[in-house]
Amino acid sequence: MATGGVNADLAKERERATFDSEQLTNFLYRGPEKVRRKRYLQNLAIQDPVFKKAPLWAFLNREQQYATALKKHLHAYRRIQELGITEPVEKFYYREAAAPHENSPIGLHESMFIPTIEKQATEEQKRKWLPLCHSLKMIGTYAQTELGHGTFIRGLETTATYDPVAKEFILSTPKLTAMKYWPGNLGKTTNHCLVMAQLITKGKNHGIHMFMLQTRDMETHQPLPGIELGDIGPKFGFFDNDNGYMILKDVRIPRENMFMRYYKVLEDGTYVTPPGDRLNYLSMVLLRSAITSMIGQHLSQACIIAIRYSAVRRQTEISPGGEEAQVLDYQTQQYKLFPALATSYAMLMAGRFMYDFYLKTTAQIEKGDLGTMPQLHALSAGLKAFSTWECTAAIEVCRMSCGGHGYSHASGIPKIYVDATPGCTYEGENTVMMLQVARFLMKMYTNLQKGQELPSFVQYMTKSLDTKSCMKEEVAPKCLVMAYEHRASRLIKAAADAIQAMVMSGSSPQEAWNKNTVPLTWAALAFCHMFVVKNFFEMVEDAKMDGQTKAAFMALCKLYAVNGVITHLGEFIQDGYLNNQQVQYIQKSLLDLLAEIRPNAVALVDAFDYPDAILQSCLGRYDGQVYQALYDFAKSSPLNEKEVLDSFFDYVKPVQQELEAMNQPMARL
Numbered sequence: 001m002a003t004g005g006v007n008a009d010l011a012k013e014r015e016r017a018t019f020d021s022e023q024l025t026n027f028l029y030r031g032p033e034k035v036r037r038k039r040y041l042q043n044l045a046i047q048d049p050v051f052k053k054a055p056l057w058a059f060l061n062r063e064q065q066y067a068t069a070l071k072k073h074l075h076a077y078r079r080i081q082e083l084g085i086t087e088p089v090e091k092f093y094y095r096e097a098a099a100p101h102e103n104s105p106i107g108l109h110e111s112m113f114i115p116t117i118e119k120q121a122t123e124e125q126k127r128k129w130l131p132l133c134h135s136l137k138m139i140g141t142y143a144q145t146e147l148g149h150g151t152f153i154r155g156l157e158t159t160a161t162y163d164p165v166a167k168e169f170i171l172s173t174p175k176l177t178a179m180k181y182w183p184g185n186l187g188k189t190t191n192h193c194l195v196m197a198q199l200i201t202k203g204k205n206h207g208i209h210m211f212m213l214q215t216r217d218m219e220t221h222q223p224l225p226g227i228e229l230g231d232i233g234p235k236f237g238f239f240d241n242d243n244g245y246m247i248l249k250d251v252r253i254p255r256e257n258m259f260m261r262y263y264k265v266l267e268d269g270t271y272v273t274p275p276g277d278r279l280n281y282l283s284m285v286l287l288r289s290a291i292t293s294m295i296g297q298h299l300s301q302a303c304i305i306a307i308r309y310s311a312v313r314r315q316t317e318i319s320p321g322g323e324e325a326q327v328l329d330y331q332t333q334q335y336k337l338f339p340a341l342a343t344s345y346a347m348l349m350a351g352r353f354m355y356d357f358y359l360k361t362t363a364q365i366e367k368g369d370l371g372t373m374p375q376l377h378a379l380s381a382g383l384k385a386f387s388t389w390e391c392t393a394a395i396e397v398c399r400m401s402c403g404g405h406g407y408s409h410a411s412g413i414p415k416i417y418v419d420a421t422p423g424c425t426y427e428g429e430n431t432v433m434m435l436q437v438a439r440f441l442m443k444m445y446t447n448l449q450k451g452q453e454l455p456s457f458v459q460y461m462t463k464s465l466d467t468k469s470c471m472k473e474e475v476a477p478k479c480l481v482m483a484y485e486h487r488a489s490r491l492i493k494a495a496a497d498a499i500q501a502m503v504m505s506g507s508s509p510q511e512a513w514n515k516n517t518v519p520l521t522w523a524a525l526a527f528c529h530m531f532v533v534k535n536f537f538e539m540v541e542d543a544k545m546d547g548q549t550k551a552a553f554m555a556l557c558k559l560y561a562v563n564g565v566i567t568h569l570g571e572f573i574q575d576g577y578l579n580n581q582q583v584q585y586i587q588k589s590l591l592d593l594l595a596e597i598r599p600n601a602v603a604l605v606d607a608f609d610y611p612d613a614i615l616q617s618c619l620g621r622y623d624g625q626v627y628q629a630l631y632d633f634a635k636s637s638p639l640n641e642k643e644v645l646d647s648f649f650d651y652v653k654p655v656q657q658e659l660e661a662m663n664q665p666m667a668r669l
């Protein structure tokens, strides 16, 4: 049964590629030195016996999955400190290799709890809390969402009422819908959380604010008096995480536990107005800004699996008696997988822009300049929503493109999908985020009409809509970008006109807005799509790499843009911007690009540089030995440990005997 070496088809794919995948890897990870360091850290984790010996998640029950995830992530946390790894991206490489399929039970501690302390706490609070956080004496999470409200955070019902005599806040869950519900790791892992609650002082409600709450004893880990909390039960994904619920029965915390960098309550209960609105939403903005890259990585993994497998998988003889074709040679398979591959690169590029923009903007905010906050909010909300929608849809396409084996956990794709898809919901439900983008765009559109200057990324709105596309037979990037700009501009104008018309005929602005939220989301989506396309072209054009690598990369970029036009064709032709002939050029270009990308498909996924130990996929193995791997996976199923299961004797035998007895001729009489 044993088969060795690299599968011949996959080996040939690598030989026929027109570019060196290592060049693209170097670009993706920002230089050869960084690639070397990434591989070094990944190998350290992969070789660590604690991670190596851990059982495969797929064969474990929920409690075992939770325990494995906890064990791995805590060991990784300790090793990261021992090894002196401090760069966030390096920590990520190490953690991903250490626990590729285990969601971290201390994930919220690292991604939201500590960053919120760093950004929203006073210097004194930081001195007190951060050392405890780093040593994991304090393990925290971000408790905002409630049973009754997740999206509408101004409507949260948990209260924090200030008592000036005791100089304490009283945290309460006034009714069922006010209980905290969903926060990651709140149920069993954490002993602290950051609670979002309505601040009431001197009888006045000042809206939602953040408070530090200890939930469990730091030695015994028992819940503290007045706090009821637990796990919310199994979910579609994040099976190994204890998303939690929490009820607060008049729990008192000291005044100093309110996050007071920007918002303050003095000892006598006086509320001090903050320097700007929505500063306590910044923790959400941080994670939103990171999600586009994260989801792009999820999709890139699904693409590696589906494309390598499609090069190995052979189905159906093309001519009678001839060899069966690699499924990757079918144009329809290419039409499924290459747009998905192009999308993953597009999102990795958009994520790169987004995170850099986040760092730049928050540095300005730190200095007290809040002017770019609306842009940061709009872009992070929009790209988060757009990228999670596009990538999760593409992951599912990858799964189905693997046929039956894609449905098995052996492929690795179902797990990628269930852990990626909540990205459409958490950190701001996608439709709601798109409506925030629309709100920003409408504001920009109004400013434009008033003759005001616009930020650079909405400058496209200033271009005339009274134009036609410059698209020729040779589909040029410039004409593609202009088409996206035109569509985005036209759709925001259409939504604005519709709202204005309703207001003119007597509707209130709110009513007119609510009657047009569907066209508003079309406009917001078109804006995000345009942004991603433009950014992708700019990054490819600026990339420092040899001509062949750039050509291979550019083909993907063009495919992303061309495929988007075809998928949303109605919006590009509705006003006659593209004519019939131009549409035909674009359709032909799509087919040409599929053929151009075909010889490079495997090299383009190899460039993502994921070791097998991270992918943990029988179908996505670097050596392509998928059938042996599937057989080994099947053999390792715990159901195969015994030849005959106890359940056979417990259930099958008795029913067989009963049925046999019932079917005796005498018994029927």
Ligand SMILES: CCCCCCCC/C=C\CCCC(=O)SCCNC(=O)CCNC(=O)[C@H](O)C(C)(C)COP(=O)(O)OP(=O)(O)OC[C@H]1O[C@@H](n2cnc3c(N)ncnc32)[C@H](O)[C@@H]1OP(=O)(O)O
Pocket (backbone or CB within 6 Å): 107, 108, 111, 142, 144, 145, 150, 151, 152, 153, 154, 184, 278, 281, 282, 284, 285, 290, 373, 374, 377, 425, 426, 427, 428, 429, 432, 436, 439, 440, 443
């Ligand atoms: C990197 C490591 C990763 C590890 C990953 C570990 C796994 C993590 C897994 C899961 C984590 C999940 C965590 C969570 O889900 S936490 C909970 C997240 N919840 C949300 O996101 C709630 C969504 N809702 C909102 O954000 C808001 O309610 C809202 C929809 C934005 C509306 O807010 P509000 O009602 O206050 O505002 P208005 O619509 O009335 O608008 C008023 C003005 O405010 C501006 N605004 C809104 N938000 C922001 C912001 N964030 N920044 C700046 N400005 C903002 C808005 O634009 C309006 O401005 P205007 O000028 O038009 O008046």
Ligand SMILES: Cc1cc2nc3c(=O)[nH]c(=O)nc-3n(C[C@H](O)[C@H](O)[C@H](O)COP(=O)(O)OP(=O)(O)OC[C@H]3O[C@@H](n4cnc5c(N)ncnc54)[C@H](O)[C@@H]3O)c2cc1C
Pocket (backbone or CB within 6 Å): 108, 141, 142, 143, 144, 145, 148, 149, 150, 151, 152, 181, 182, 183, 184, 238, 243, 422, 425, 426, 427, 428, 429, 430, 431, 432, 435
């Ligand atoms: C895996 C996971 C992890 C999570 N982790 C955390 C965490 O750590 N901490 C935390 O606090 N929360 C967490 N959450 C909760 C999450 O942030 C919320 O579920 C999310 O913000 C969406 O809110 P909701 O559930 O209230 O959705 P809802 O708002 O109830 O959405 C339901 C539907 O209503 C629509 N809708 C709602 N409002 C509007 C509107 N104004 N206009 C148009 N349509 C609207 C939505 O588009 C959606 O279709 C987590 C959730 C998940 C799934």
